[in-house]
Amino acid sequence: MPSFDEQSGVFDPNLGVTGALHDVSNALTVLLGWVSEARAAGASPEAVEHALGMVEQRARVARDLARRAIGAGPSVLAREDDLDAIVVDALDALAVESQHAEVRLAQLGAGGGGRVRGADDISQILTNLVMNALAYAPRGSQITVEAKTQDRLLVLEVADEGPGIEPARASSVFRGDSTREGGTGVGLRHARAVARAAGGNLVLVRGAARQRGARFRLTWPRADTLAPAPPMSKPASPVLQGQRVLILEDDADVAILLETALGARGAHITLATTAEELASAAKDVHDAALIDLSPIATDVQGAIDELRRGSPDLALVFISGSAVGIPELLTTSGARWVRKPFEIAEVLAALTESRTKR
Numbered sequence: 605m606p607s608f609d610e611q612s613g614v615f616d617p618n619l620g621v622t623g624a625l626h627d628v629s630n631a632l633t634v635l636l637g638w639v640s641e642a643r644a645a646g647a648s649p650e651a652v653e654h655a656l657g658m659v660e661q662r663a664r665v666a667r668d669l670a671r672r673a674i675g676a677g678p679s680v681l682a683r684e685d686d687l688d689a690i691v692v693d694a695l696d697a698l699a700v701e702s703q704h705a706e707v708r709l710a711q712l713g714a715g716g717g718g719r720v721r722g723a724d725d726i727s728q729i730l731t732n733l734v735m736n737a738l739a740y741a742p743r744g745s746q747i748t749v750e751a752k753t754q755d756r757l758l759v760l761e762v763a764d765e766g767p768g769i770e771p772a773r774a775s776s777v778f779r780g781d782s783t784r785e786g787g788t789g790v791g792l793r794h795a796r797a798v799a800r801a802a803g804g805n806l807v808l809v810r811g812a813a814r815q816r817g818a819r820f821r822l823t824w825p826r827a828d829t830l831a832p833a834p835p836m837s838k839p840a841s842p843v844l845q846g847q848r849v850l851i852l853e854d855d856a857d858v859a860i861l862l863e864t865a866l867g868a869r870g871a872h873i874t875l876a877t878t879a880e881e882l883a884s885a886a887k888d889v890h891d892a893a894l895i896d897l898s899p900i901a902t903d904v905q906g907a908i909d910e911l912r913r914g915s916p917d918l919a920l921v922f923i924s925g926s927a928v929g930i931p932e933l934l935t936t937s938g939a940r941w942v943r944k945p946f947e948i949a950e951v952l953a954a955l956t957e958s959r960t961k962r
Contacts, residue, residue, distance in 0.1 A: 622794070623790055630728070638662065638697075639655070684720065685720065685723035686718070687718055690720070690723050691711055701738055706743040707742075707745055712750035720824050725802065734749070737818070741817075742766065746764075747764045756825065757824060758823070758825075759822070760821070763817055766817050767816075768816060768818050769808060804822065804823045804825060806821070806822050843956070844866055844871035848871070849871045849872065849890065850874045850911075851873060852876045852877070852881075852899055853899075855896070865948045882900065882911075883907070883910060886915075888914060890911075892918065893911055894921050894955075895908075895921070897924045924943065940958045
């Protein structure tokens with residue numbers, strides 16, 4: 605899922621992965637809220653059933669986002685739906701979050717939307733905008749979501765009653781400028797990139813001088829103005845079918861990315877995050893290993909020797925941010941090196957090369 609980098613003017617696959625992880629995080633936050641609802645004391649069977657339905661829905665969303673980020677899912681404009689239905693589903697999913705924030709969610713202009721292609725992306729952008737608004741909206745206030753038609757575009761506006769955004773930051777908020785506690789600045793940048801990739805846009809709308817809060821406007825092409833939808837993307841090729849791959853990585857985001865990407869291509873994954881976990885896993889036979897040097901920095905050679913004892917024919921690929929490559933003492937072991945940050949294609953190429961030259 606590539607994202608548009610406004611500074612370079614090109615699509616950046618690394619930004620796409622970061623944006624996808626951000627959206628997965630949002631989906632999991634919503635999911636955990638519904639888990640709490642299902643476990644609430646005194647919840648009726650109907651309420652529990654509804655909460656579990658929401659949990660399943662958000663889990664599917666998170667899975668699909670992750671799969672698309674590694675090239676194993678549908679394209680941006682894959683699914684078509686009615687804009688009003690997208691808004692209803694997104695706001696229903698956010699009911700727990702709005703309840704915790706003590707902020708009302710209101711849908712305006714029902715019936716003013718139309719058919720759009722890219723329903724899943726619109727839903728994620730809307731979720732992002734509403735969750736941002738909930739972070740700033742005062743208790744007892746209201747967030748409004750309005751859908752309408754404007755020429756060949758469908759327009760979705762999200763407005764809150766919070767402190768608003770200073771005019772000087774109107775552009776920088778889409779370049780990673782965030783004042784939200786714990787915020788990374790990824791969400792709005794990624795949301796705008798996805799909108800522009802689909803032929804739309806996301807902007808901050810200036811209100812009247814005395815108008816409180818922030819208002820974001822998402823524009824998206826109507827389905828009837830677009831060429832026929834492209835065919836669904838083919839699943840990732842199972843180039844690692846049946847391969848037993850050991851991954852040592854202490855960065856959770858990178859570990860999840862590698863586990864998902866390689867698993868989607870047929871590999872059986874064993875994941876370790878520490879030298880101790882690696883030592884335990886090394887007792888089993890593996891066809892290949894992706895090794896981050898950080899967890900074994902105190903005894904790299906010892907860890908590799910232990911791996912070789914359990915798997916003499918192991919294909920070895922080091923993943924490291926080091927600018928000088930892998931340690932000289934390992935260069936004779938037939939290992940390959942992929943420098944962080946990397947793309948999945950680089951890892952696959954290194955694994956393939958290591959396997960063919962063992």
